[in-house]
Amino acid sequence: MSSTKTSSHVNSTFITDNFLLQNKFAEDLYHYYAASQPIIDYHNHLPPAEILADHQFENLTQVWLKGDHYKWRAMRALGIDERFITGDATDEEKFLAWAKTVPHTLRNPLYHWTHLELKRYFDIDELLNEETGPAIYKEVNRKLQTPEYSVHGLLKKMNVETVCTTEDPLDSLEFHKAFDAKKAGLKMSTAFRPDKAILVEADTYNAYLDDLADVSGVPIDAYEDLKEALRKRIEYFNENGCTLCDHGLNYVSWEPASEEEVKQLFKKRRGGAQLTHLEAEQFKTAILVFLGEAYHEFGWVQQFHLGALRNNNKRMLSQLGPDTGWDSIGDYKQAEGLSNFLNALDSKDKLAKTIIYNLNPADNEIFATMIGNFNDGSVRGKVQWGSGWWFLDQKDGMEKQLNALSNMGLVSCFIGMLTDSRSFLSFPRHEYFRRILCNLLGKEMAAGEIPKDMNLVGEMVANISYHNAKNYFNF
Incomplete structure (x- = not known):
């Protein structure tokens, strides 16, 4: 990408x-x-x-963050407000809050899983973080609209x-x-x-x-x-x-x-x-x-x-x-x-x-x-x-x-x-x-x-x- x-x-x-x-x-x-x-x-x-x-999922948050209490626990540990985890924030806001969290999961298995999943499903070669998050979200959402990603x-x-x-x-x-x-x-x-x-x-x-x-x-x-x-x-x-x-x-x-x-x-x-x-x-x-x-x-x-x-x-x-x-x-x-x-x-x-x-x-x-x-x-x-x-x-x-x-x-x-x-x-x-x-x-x-x-x-x-x-x- x-x-x-x-x-x-x-x-x-x-x-x-x-x-x-x-x-x-x-x-x-x-x-x-x-x-x-x-x-x-x-x-x-x-x-x-x-x-x-x-x-067919609408966006990356729906397929990746919804119901995932592994990620939720990490976000809470970092001090992310519950609004961006299970609350009324938009899906994009929730994803960006997760992207901000990912660098802090270093040495937690979430760091491995996150990048392995981005690579295997979506051919994403970048590390996910606060800077790369918006473009990754946009690119994956585009792919999720195609039949290949049902x-x-x-x-x-x-x-x-x-x-x-x-x-x-x-x-x-x-x-x-x-x-x-x-x-x-x-x-x-x-x-x-x-x-x-x-x-x-x-x-x-x-x-x-x-x-x-x-x-x-x-x-x-x-x-x-x-x-x-x-x-x-x-x-x-x-x-x-x-x-x-x-x-x-x-x-x-x-x-x-x-x-x-x-x-x-x-x-x-x-x-x-x-x-x-x-x-x-x-x-x-x-x-x-x-x-x-x-x-x-x-x-x-x-x-x-x-x-x-x-x-x-x-x-x-x-x-x-x-x-x-x-x-x-x-x-x-x-x-x-x-x-x-x-x-x-x-x-x-x-x-x-x-x-x-x-x-x-x-x-x-x-x-x-x-x-x-x-x-x-x-x-x-x-x-x-x-x-x-x-x-x-x-x-x-x-x-x-x-x-x-x-x-x-x-x-x-x-x-x-x-x-x-x-x-x-x-x-x-x-x-x-x-x-x-x-x-x-x-x-x-x-x-x-x-x-x-x-x-x-x-x-x-x-x-x-x-x-x-x-x-x-x-x-």
Whole structure:
């Protein structure tokens, strides 16, 4: 884009062909074994309505900043007024506030992601800052008006083969049902996320069950009714191509109780009374085991994202609502409850393929070793430790995850990266992950720590980048 070129090399992007690749081994691993692999994004929060409609975004703010609480947190840290983040400022004003912020994100993964995304989608070679922002905004907005930059066009640029969105049991899946994969050249599936039926302590719990009753056609007056309603929605999702679920929980509850006790707890809560902490844990334990057995019956993959401490800033939560950038890493106890839950399912031979993700890096080795307890030889990599997630999906977090998994399991069976994003511009994170993986292995090849066998190491890179996920999910 000639309109923002400068004579100074200082303003040139650092996103070169060998970005993050520190030797020839790393370069060859990436360029010959990783770069060309399609993307299977098996967990994200993309809006399926926009995928179906092949939505055309009005401007860069709409496609890049809207809903991105990573960027919002950085802007707030810099002292940017909320008006330019989630407030009533114009889209251009919001973008320029972000452009002003970008130089201050140096050493934050946002600096890498920002310039990688500008380069890969829009062929922007300049560093984004307060001076280059206006011209970059104008140039990208011009491109966004062309068919090449519709939602399908953006996904095609990144060689995306499959996207798996995330929907509540109440969802009609109307957009998934209407989606024509052949026409779009893209597969779209969904993940079943019934957390609102599990989190019994929520003030909105009974209102949610009323909605679930309406959608399922099952009046929910007793615990058996709840299980029947959830099962009907699992059947509905399954009939419409769903093959996996996802749970976003603080931790996996484990406080066993008898079926009769659980029935009484549900009756108490459905009647409007709050449960004690112990009672809530007993209920959540029972419903999680029920769901886990159902997932196994239908041949689904179950995912558990564990460890977020959400909605810390109650003042801002009341103003902006959830998922607006007020979450952090929690320090919950994870190992024992997770072990007991997986064991309860495994002991009945009802443990589905399972992916567990931790948000607290202190739990890395716990999760890396937990998966080995339940890999029974029936499926390659049956129980997976998921990629670095949320606050850990950056270079240091990914390297630590890969190292712990290598030390305590088989990284060769790992199913790789996902975006977990609400943005159609997040897919270069797969490239970011692949470059980090190749550099890690390339450095060890150069040091003589692993063989200088490009076919041996390259095959593992290709599998982690694509083939392992392809086989694991049967997409």
